[in-house]
Amino acid sequence: MATYNKRGYKPKTKAEKEQNIEEGSTTAEVFNTLDETASKTEDFVAKNQKYIFVIIGIVAAVVLGYLGYNEFVAQPKQTAAMNDMFQAQKYFNEAVTGTEKDSLYNLALNGGEGKFGMLDIIEEYSGTPSANLANYYAGTAYLRLKDYKNAIEYLGNFKSDDEILAPLAKGNIGDAFVQLNQPEDALEYYEDAAEMRDNEYTSPMYLYKAGAIAMDLGKADKALTYFKRIKEEYPNAVEASTVDVFIGKAQVLANK
Structure with missing residues (x-):
């Protein structure tokens, strides 16, 4: 059964005295180990300070670079892709519900009225969500136009x-x-x-x-x-x- 010593309690028996010595020795060892570990860590940091700062700098650069790319490159690129894709989507939707399907699917693929088609979106905005979605539209348009090999290729490139x-x-x-x-x-x-x-x-x-x-x-x-x-x-x-x-x-x- 565990026992707890009261403050100011003095050991009376030989066994209690030995136990106190043992406990004191163990505590001292723990603190000595902690001191040694801290000293080694300080020595390591002192010796490798240059490399540590370089690693921290690289990590910071990567994080800031990612945030900067996302903010100033990826998001504006996606916005532009969505704007340029609008007319091609309109052609596609009209092909689904309209009568002149083949000509509308071709316009959806290749563009018209000076606007981009799905194939242009894929090429110009590679890596954006819009380019990925354009693969779906292009593949489906090729399927409706009975160009089955291109349908398989573009639909296979679509990930969602x-x-x-x-x-x-x-x-x-x-x-x-x-x-x-x-x-x-x-x-x-x-x-x-x-x-x-x-x-x-x-x-x-x-x-x-x-x-x-x-x-x-x-x-x-x-x-x-x-x-x-x-x-x-x-x-x-x-x-x-x-x-x-x-x-x-x-x-x-x-x-x-």
């Missing part, structure tokens, strides 16, 4: 954590591979797109496409898994309204 755009980019690459008659590649991208995010829009859409391609490839068991997931996990999705038919077909093929 967005809930919708990230899986859409993957899925669009899958669509391009379908048109290039490369179903195995298409299936891989559809599977990736379906698993990237869990939402009621992209997840069931790409599970459905993955299931359809899997059926064509003779992978009925895999297709059945995807169709059942739509039915069980996304019952309110558009794809769920017809999925029972595909489940039936997949079951027949899987049992052959």
Whole structure:
């Protein structure tokens, strides 16, 4: 059991005296060690003072350089990119909803009326979020124009954590591979797109496409898994309204 000595208490027995000596000795050793460590640290600092200041200066320069670059280069560059991208986005949106789709997609890609297109944004503002987004627009425009190789290239350059755009980019690459008659590649991208995010829009859409391609490839068991997931996990999705038919077909093929 632990005991605590009161202030002014004097040891009476030999054992208590020895314990006090021991404790005093241990305390002295601790303080001596601390003193030695402090002295060594001071000696190290004194001997290497020049190098320490150089390292501190480098770290400070890197931090200040990053802050300065972000404030005076990166942010203004992004602002300019967004401004120059506005007309190209307008062309793209008009192509999606309009009638003269091919000419509008070409304008979105190459620009018009003296304004930048998506390809100009990618080249002129490389490294900015706008240039990254322009890769998505460009890839999708090429897909609509049936230029599937360029679609795959530009969509592959697009990087995003967005809930919708990230899986859409993957899925669009899958669509391009379908048109290039490369179903195995298409299936891989559809599977990736379906698993990237869990939402009621992209997840069931790409599970459905993955299931359809899997059926064509003779992978009925895999297709059945995807169709059942739509039915069980996304019952309110558009794809769920017809999925029972595909489940039936997949079951027949899987049992052959």
